[in-house]
Amino acid sequence: MLSSEGLYQLFNIPAFTTAMTSSTNVSCFHEARRVAIFGGTHGNEMSGVTLVNLWIQNGKEIQRKGVETKPFITNPRAVEKCTRYVDTDLNRAFTTENLSAPSGDDLPYEVQRAQQINETFGPKGSPEAYDVIFDLHNTTSNMGCTLILESSKDHFNLQMMHYIKKAIAPDSCPVLLTEHPLLKYSTSRSVAKHPIGLEVGPQPQGVLRSNIFESMRLVLKHALDFIELFNEGLEFPPCTVDVFRVSEKMDYPRDTNGNIIAMVHPNLQDCDWEPLNPGDPMFQTFDGTTIRYEGAGTVYPTFINEAAYYEKQQAFVTTRRETLAAGAIKKT
Ligand SMILES: CC(=O)N[C@@H](CC(=O)O)C(=O)O
Ligand SMILES: [Zn+2]
Incomplete structure (x- = not known):
């Protein structure tokens, strides 16, 4: 029999792994003192x-x-009109x-708003920026309660998402990673050091559904509990988080005039986060013809048939599964 010391020697690992991890491999962050909920x-995501x-x-x-x-209500004029935006999409601005x-009244309303929000909660990328911003969204897609992560290197957010997933189990809480050279966009929450999107659906635009409302509220509760524990000095040990990384934007089939000629196939409708394999039905034309997925391997579609994305020429987005590692974190 090998003693545990012998085992450590055999594999050439230090005997005090635990102690070493907590003294050397812990990322320290300042207290998350300033938090905003957008x-x-x-304006139509109720x-x-x-x-x-x-x-x-x-x-x-x-x-x-x-x-x-x-x-904080980020786009009050859009809320008043119950529309996504007034001049341009604030969550791309x-x-x-x-x-x-240079600021001025001639700028689109949402660009003026973005500048004001950046002054209040940022400036984006600066040490004065808010620590955490939660940005609350609804989707017409059947995505359940999705957390949106913008950077795979944000260990604070990864730890928070790990905590939320555990707290909410056995219900699931998928993580969508939007880090992508072409598909990433400039969100309202991006002015914070740790931006978190919360996307809950299905809920039609302009409509409140109690189940969707309550699940959004519950995720926020766990998220704030995590921040409180972190600020109290609790150390969070290393963990892993399964995420879906954005891969490809898929448009509806269109004619030469740009008009849509097919709908999301019934086999795909509402099947957000479920595997789509090469050869699986994807669209259905108005005369009943099936258009199949012809990609190279299995993908996990999401934002399937999102109402707001018709104008963005997007029927759904494909994602690939990935496991991210988060290091230990602790307050400085
Ligand atoms: C349906 C919807 O608005 N989704 C959000 C996603 C996000 O916040 O990253 C958006 O397109 O801005
Ligand atoms: Zn939204």
Whole structure:
């Protein structure tokens, strides 16, 4: 029999792995003291709009020890009109170009708004920026309760998502990783050090569904609990998080005039996060012809038939599964 010491020698690993990890491999972050919850980035996504308005009136539910949590309606004019946006999509407006443009009344409303939001909650990429921003969205797709992660290297967010997934089990909470050289976009939440999107569906635009509303509320509760524990000095050990990384944007089949000539196939409709294999039905033309997926391997479609994406020429997005490693984290 080998002693445990002998085993360590055999595999050439230090005997005090645990102690070493906690003293040398822990990433330290400052306290997550300033947190914002954005609703109404899209004015017709009613769960976020309603929750944020509720919390502006009474913030007790989102208060946590040592955390300043600010609920905020990001696009009030779109909320008033119950439309996605007024001039241009606010959740694409936080580009360096927009944020550094000379301000003025002639700019599109959402670009003016992006500049104001960047002043209040950023500046984007600076040490003064808010620590965490949750941005609340609804989708017409059957995505359930999805967390949107913008960077695979954000260990704080990975740890938070790991915590939320565990807290919500056996219900699932998929993580969509939007890190992609071409498909990534400049979100409202991106002004924070740790941006988190929360996308819950299915819910039609302009409609409130109690199940969707309550599951969004529950994820927010766990997220704020995580921040409180972190600020209290709890160390979170290394972990892994299964994510779906955005891979390819798929448009509807169109004629030469750009008109749509097929719908999402019934076998694919509502099957967000389920495997789509080469040869599987993808679209159905108006005369009943099936158009099949012809990619190289298995993908996991999501945002299937999202209403807001018709104007973006997107029927769904394909993703690939990946496991990310998160290092231990602790407050400095
Ligand atoms: C349906 C919808 O609005 N989805 C969001 C996703 C996100 O926040 O990253 C968007 O397109 O901005
Ligand atoms: Zn949205």
